[in-house]
Each structure stands twice: as C-alpha cells, then as structure tokens.
Amino acid sequence: QVQLVESGGGVVQAEGSLRLSCAASGLTFSLYAMGWFRQAPGKEREFVAHINWSGGFTAYSDSVKGRFAISRDDAKNAVYLQMNSLNPEDTAVYYCAAGLRVKWREQTSYNYWGQGTQVTVSS
Numbered sequence: 001q002v003q004l005v006e007s008g009g010g011v012v013q014a015e016g017s018l019r020l021s022c023a024a025s026g027l028t029f030s031l032y033a034m035g036w037f038r039q040a041p042g043k044e045r046e047f048v049a050h051i052n053w054s055g056g057f058t059a060y061s062d063s064v065k066g067r068f069a070i071s072r073d074d075a076k077n078a079v080y081l082q083m084n085s086l087n088p089e090d091t092a093v094y095y096c097a098a099g100l101r102v103k104w105r106e107q108t109s110y111n112y113w114g115q116g117t118q119v120t121v122s123s
C-alpha cells in the first residue's frame with residue numbers, strides 16, 4: 001500500500017532552520033505531484049508548498065514564500081521542505097501529500113497523506 005512518512009520535525013528557536021523529509025513507497029513516485037500542508041493548534045490545515053511531478057513547477061503560500069523551499073529526489077522517492085527564518089507562527093504539524101492530478105492548493109485533490117511531523121518554533 002501507499003505510505004508517506006514525514007521526518008525531520010523538532011523544536012527550533014526563532015530564525016532557525018529545519019529540513020523536513022517525506023519518504024514515499026508503494027507508488028510510482030515520479031508520476032506524482034507532491035505537497036506540504038500544515039495544521040497549527042486550533043486552526044484548519046493549510047497549504048504550504050507544492051512541486052509538480054517533474055520538479056519544474058513549485059508554488060508556495062504567501063506566508064512562507066522566500067523562506068521555505070520544496071524539492072524532490074525521484075531516485076530516493078522523497079520530497080523535502082527546507083524551512084529557513086522560522087518564526088513561532090510556523091509552529092504546526094506538517095504533512096506531505098501526493099496526488100496525480102492536483103489543484104495545488106486544494107487538499108481534496110491529493111490522493112495520499114502522511115501522518116505528519118511536529119515543528120515547534122520557540123521565541
């Protein structure tokens with residue numbers, strides 16, 4: 001079956017950096033667009049970043065643009081989220097998702113989801 005497993009979360013001070021990883025199995029990874037979403041306490045899950053199947057297109061939410069970078073390594077069946085200049089508002093559970101035909105901001109268009117990894121940014 002399809003599995004997406006996130007890792008790399010943790011506790012970091014404001015202005016610090018983290019790199020999240022998402023390892024995929026059970027699917028032809030190179031065919032799938034990938035996304036990162038996050039859910040902060042008491043808030044709805046929101047879009048963070050997207051990369052298309054080829055890696056030739058990326059998109060970001062306004063709140064992370066210029067600070068976060070999404071990338072993929074098809075040889076490793078993995079997608080990454082490099083997060084720089086973190087601030088307390090970035091504290092959330094971060095999820096990766098995979099989809100074949102996605103509208104990159106729309107969560108319902110992604111077919112598979114990971115369990116999430118916690119990121120906590122202290123001030």
